[in-house]
Amino acid sequence: MRFVKWLLGIVLLLVVVVVVGGYVFLKTFDLNKYKSYAEKIVYEQTGRKLAVKGDASLGVSLIPTLIINDVSLSNPSWAKNPQMAEIGSLELKFSLLPLLKKQVVVDKAVISDAKIFLETAKDGKNNWTFAPVKTAEPAKTAFSSGGWLIASAHAEETSGGTPAFLNTLTDVVAREVAVKKSEVQYLASGAEPVKLEINSLTFSTEGINAPMNIGWDLVFDGMNIAGKGDTGSLAGLFDAGKAWPANVEVTALNVKASVQAELYDVMNKLRAEFKMNVYNPAGNFNAPETTLIASGKADLKSVSLNISSLNVVNNVITGTAGADISGKVPYVRADLKSDKIDLRSFNPQSPTAFNLPPLIASANASELVPNDKIPYELLKTVNGDFKVGVAKLIVNDSLSVDDVRLTASLKNGVLNVNPLELRFGQGTADIVAAVNAGTRSLILKADTKDMVLQSLHKEFQVTNSTDFGIVSGGESLLSADLSGSGDTWRALVNSLSGRLVVIVDKSTLQTGRLSWLTNSFVSQLMNVLKIDTSKTEKVDLKCAVVRADVSNGNVSFPKGIAVDSDKLTLVSGGTVNLQNDKLKLSLNAYRNGIDDVGIMQALSNLIEISGTLQNPKIALDKGGALRTIAGVAAGPAYAGAGLLLDRDSAPCYTALKGTAYQDRFPKPSGVSGAAQDAYQGAAGVADKGAAVTKDAAKALENGAKKLIKNLLK
Structure with a gap:
């Protein structure tokens, strides 16, 4: 018991000594000398003026705190804003025990209501590159102020090869820095300013040469970005020859990402090598569940990606992608491949799929073609070259496409798809398309050959004696040559001109149950024509044709629908007006x-x-x-x-x-x-x-x- 009493007494005595020592420090510390010292070293090392305009106050407690208001750091003369930084409030929290030795150790710095103005000029210079006024003398690890020693928590660290002004920072660096309710504004020459709001930003370290732990909660362009991670040291930021590691986790708009990166020349010509894992849950952005695993390189002008796996609802895509952002209009390139893309997995009923956009969800109750504006302007925001290859594209349970090959280019608002090649129904299709944002126009040309209908779609296959289908033959082709222009989808369709031709060659059909046309307009038409699909019989088809001539949204069938067989001959002609959807056909x-x-x-x-x-x-x-x-x-x-x-x-x-x-x-x-x-x-x-x-x-x-x-x- 006596030992416990002695122990408690010693602890109590230490607390009293610390509090009294802190009180004495706060009463005798010369704030004016500290301010002038800070202004002096900042000017010498950066060439900028540090101004402490507000009052400084001290708080007496177990954690002594120095509060400084209205601090600013000037900009170079060429900058538009006279200040590079404006700090509403700066709190410095000191460690108590060093006060007994008349040493000042900053444990934590809290910056509130700060505004940082970053700027680049036409000639490429920026305001965050500092120019010392004179060659710095070897830094000291302490500064005397009325008998008190101002020192860092690790003043014993040697300067080694550390830059001169970092040696000075060892005298003032804090173990922890927190930034609250602040913002950073970036202004590039000739561009609109970009603003980043800082709800919170924290750094913690054991010294300028020790790794840092960081955390942030930011808002950029209305988007909340939160994250945390570990990085290299503060001193490492200024060592252009060595990698500066950064391992972070980021969440933005419900998208989660983890990045392991090595950064080089951070304070000058930043470049990086990285690995990343990005996850987007189903329904976010009306998009399906997506996971991206990739590695790459980046600098201030470009980024390149090696995509190990882009998994979109179990549809895996690999390849390369990149972007060059050095020009006025970014240039994007991509070369992507997949063994299989299954569009059935995008079904909204799937738990990993996405919500259909309102337009598609309400299509049955809307106009056949919506009057929404076509987003042509998006084509002007980027240039690029794209290649996509898909070994098998599954459209639904009855239709699949093989060997899809897409080559496309986008330049100055003109998108050219040349060609889109694919294989289906034992045949091939070649498609060429062009969209011009300047003329608000579209051109589409498509030709198929050697297609076999029963191989194209399962509904044309005969699976039993009562099914409708094609027993033999089935060779067919499609040819389309269409063009149009307009600001909206409706206007584009209303202006379409060109021709569409579909041909089916000699075949043997089995009549029977048309399950996919039950209760449809076609089944009603067959009833009127007294074609009994419940009876099974063979029909020898000589040919079948659909020929449509399109002019300014009016579709004409000049006896353009024909079926010629041993049991039935059908001829139809007339018009369809795409502008009002009205049709008039004789059959x-x-x-x-x-x-x-x-x-x-x-x-x-x-x-x-x-x-x-x-x-x-x-x-x-x-x-x-x-x-x-x-x-x-x-x-x-x-x-x-x-x-x-x-x-x-x-x-x-x-x-x-x-x-x-x-x-x-x-x-x-x-x-x-x-x-x-x-x-x-x-x-x-x-x-x-x-x-x-x-x-x-x-x-x-x-x-x-x-x-x-x-x-x-």
Whole structure:
């Protein structure tokens, strides 16, 4: 017990001695001499004037604190702002025990309400490069002030090869520095100022030659950036020949990153080598879950990346990327590869996927093409060259694409994709596109060859005896040549001009269940045409064509939709107005081998499709019906001949006439061609006689009433 009492007594005595010693120090310390000393060494080592304008006060407690207000450091004469730094408040907290030896040791410095102004001039000089007024004398580790010694916590450290002004810093450096409620503003010559807000910034170290621990909470351009880490020493910042290590963890906008870097020549021509790991959770920025593992090099003008793994929802991408930011417009390059990209993993129902943008999510309730502005200006913010290669691109459960190769360049607001190559359906596709921000225009050219439909999409494959599909053949092609201009997506579509051609060659089809078209407009049309998809039979397809001519947003099908088979011949023509989405198509369908050419059979072949693209309607083609009724009134022979000849013995040739593919299929010739020409004249006569045959049409109306009602439903 006696020992414990003695121990407590000694501890209490030490506390009293420390407090009394601190009190004596605070009462006798000469603040004015300290201020003049600080101003002197700062001017000698930096060539800048340090001004302590505010009052300095001392606090008496277990942790003696010196508070200095309104401190500023001047800028060079060429700078726009007269001050490089303005500090609202500076608190210096001193270590107590050294006070017993009349030594001042700064444990912690707290800077509040500071403003730092960084600036670069036209000639490249900056205001953070200091020029000493005279060659510094060998620094001392202490300074006498009224019998008191001002020293650092580690004044015993030798200067070695440390720069002269760092030797001076050993006299004033603190173990811990905290910056609060401050900001840094950077002004590059000819540019708008950039501001960084500092909520908190902390440094702690055991000395200027010891590693530092740092932490920060910053706001840049409205974005919060927080982090922590370990770095090299304060002295190491000024050693251009040695690596300055920095291992940090950063969080910004819910993105987390860890970086291990080695920095060189930090205070002059900064360059770095680094490794990084970046993670973005699903849904952040409306983006999928993403992890980036990369290494690289960077300096003040450029950065290069070696991407070990860019994992986007288990779709792994590798390659290289880089940027040159030395010019007025940054230049970006990328060469990326992937063995597989599965677009199914981007499904919003997946826990690792992303939320669909509002436009896509509400597409069913919006216009077919939105009137949103096209962000052309983004194309002017960067130049670049890009290469992308994907071995397999899975679009959905039924469609995949192989060997995707993209080469693109972006320069002065013009994006050129030349080419985009891919392999699918046993064939290939070559696509060339250009977007010009200056003219607000788009050009798109696409050509495919050797495609096989049943290899392209699983819905064309026959898996059982009741499925619709292609048994053999299926060779097809697509050709598109389109251009347009406009400030919005809607305006661009409204101005489109060019041509689109789709061709399917000789094939054998199995009719049957069309599960992917159930309850759709196409299934309704098949019902009107009395095509029973529940029955399975083989159909020999000679050809099928879709040919669309586009001019200023108006799509014309000059008998451009044709299907020619042994059981059904279908020809359709008309227009689609992309400006208002209205469509008007006539459709003639003829069942081969049917001898009955009465009015019931004749009218069932004449269909008109109207309405809009979003809400198409099926009705009787009234013009064709009137002509047919007139033909029947003129006599059964004319009616039969009309139906026979209107079947166009070469509908695919007719559809492709005037295109580069018009000779792909034989044109009508001989008796068939002459008969069709004769029929065209006969049809004109029948049309002119339509007024005379109104009574006949009226007499036949009751007989066709039921069919017409069905067609008009």
